[in-house]
Amino acid sequence: MRWHRRKGSFAGETVVVVGGSSGIGRAAAAGFARRGARVVLVARGADRLAAAATAIREQGGDAVAFPADVTHPAEINALARAVADLGELGALVYGAGELELAPVAGLDLERARRAMDVLYWGAVMVTQALLPQLARGARRSIVYLSSLSVPCTPPFFAAYAAPKHALRGFALSLRQELRPLGFHVGLVSPGPVDTPLVAGKLHGEWFPLPPGIPVLTAERAGEAVVRAVVNRRDEMVVPRRLQAIAPVGYAFPRLVERYYHLTVRGWRQRLAEIAARFSSWGPEG
Numbered sequence: 001m002r003w004h005r006r007k008g009s010f011a012g013e014t015v016v017v018v019g020g021s022s023g024i025g026r027a028a029a030a031g032f033a034r035r036g037a038r039v040v041l042v043a044r045g046a047d048r049l050a051a052a053a054t055a056i057r058e059q060g061g062d063a064v065a066f067p068a069d070v071t072h073p074a075e076i077n078a079l080a081r082a083v084a085d086l087g088e089l090g091a092l093v094y095g096a097g098e099l100e101l102a103p104v105a106g107l108d109l110e111r112a113r114r115a116m117d118v119l120y121w122g123a124v125m126v127t128q129a130l131l132p133q134l135a136r137g138a139r140r141s142i143v144y145l146s147s148l149s150v151p152c153t154p155p156f157f158a159a160y161a162a163p164k165h166a167l168r169g170f171a172l173s174l175r176q177e178l179r180p181l182g183f184h185v186g187l188v189s190p191g192p193v194d195t196p197l198v199a200g201k202l203h204g205e206w207f208p209l210p211p212g213i214p215v216l217t218a219e220r221a222g223e224a225v226v227r228a229v230v231n232r233r234d235e236m237v238v239p240r241r242l243q244a245i246a247p248v249g250y251a252f253p254r255l256v257e258r259y260y261h262l263t264v265r266g267w268r269q270r271l272a273e274i275a276a277r278f279s280s281w282g283p284e285g
């Protein structure tokens, strides 16, 4: 059966959700399972993974927990082999996450590299490994968790926004390569979502929240991911009312800067204080 005839039903299909043990990935996985998919949840921590799979099964869904670290190619290959035994692969959702916030001058390079490995290289490697399986299915959908911090990049987000920008470039290129094969390659860009990723960071020194930017639940963002797959959306900002911000942010990045200056109390002074500390940071600092 072609994907468009069964669109919102995932009966008989497998959906791989990388980062499926927590937050947005976990909520999206539950959404796919409610629509009949067998979901394969991928993450490192076996306990959280098992708990997420059990919760889906208790709701009558079909979930398989697959512990793997996306920075380890051998574990990704093992995932691809395991998925090959699970029948038709309909969709891949990539939502492994790590949030490293700091001024560039004080950035821990090990952690920044790690963020690139998880947010970017993991997506590249998992995509390559699962493409043959996806191509054998009818739906052929891939969705990457991007971020509102791509069109609207604030300061202190360099280690997070850089891999997310890289991921966007990767997805835009891949989308065109795979279109002749009937693939869908989507980017879902949520604003802040209340998950363990941002716990202790949101509203902190490096992550103030300007007015007009709501904090979403994981369920709302997860549901958007499911809709992106069902409706084969190329780009989706969540919440929807912020969709218009994206083109503005890309075209006029200075407007994002000005908005922070105008709306975040003491922002200009905070940036100035940090800039003053720059001279004492770095290799000789």
Ligand SMILES: NC(=O)c1ccc[n+]([C@@H]2O[C@H](COP(=O)([O-])OP(=O)(O)OC[C@H]3O[C@@H](n4cnc5c(N)ncnc54)[C@H](OP(=O)(O)O)[C@@H]3O)[C@@H](O)[C@H]2O)c1
Pocket (backbone or CB within 6 Å): 018, 019, 020, 021, 022, 023, 024, 025, 042, 043, 044, 045, 046, 048, 068, 069, 070, 071, 094, 095, 096, 097, 098, 118, 145, 146, 147, 148, 189, 190, 191, 192, 193, 194, 195, 196, 197, 198
């Ligand atoms: N929360 C937000 O405000 C927000 C906003 C925009 C975009 N996003 C993006 O949405 C995605 C999901 O974020 P979230 O907020 O739901 O985060 P989360 O609750 O912290 O979940 C992150 C998931 O990624 C897994 N993960 C992390 N490192 C991994 C690795 N090396 N290998 C395999 N799995 C790994 C985690 O499990 P283990 O730690 O057990 O491996 C967990 O399942 C991320 O890509 C994030 O950048 C989040």
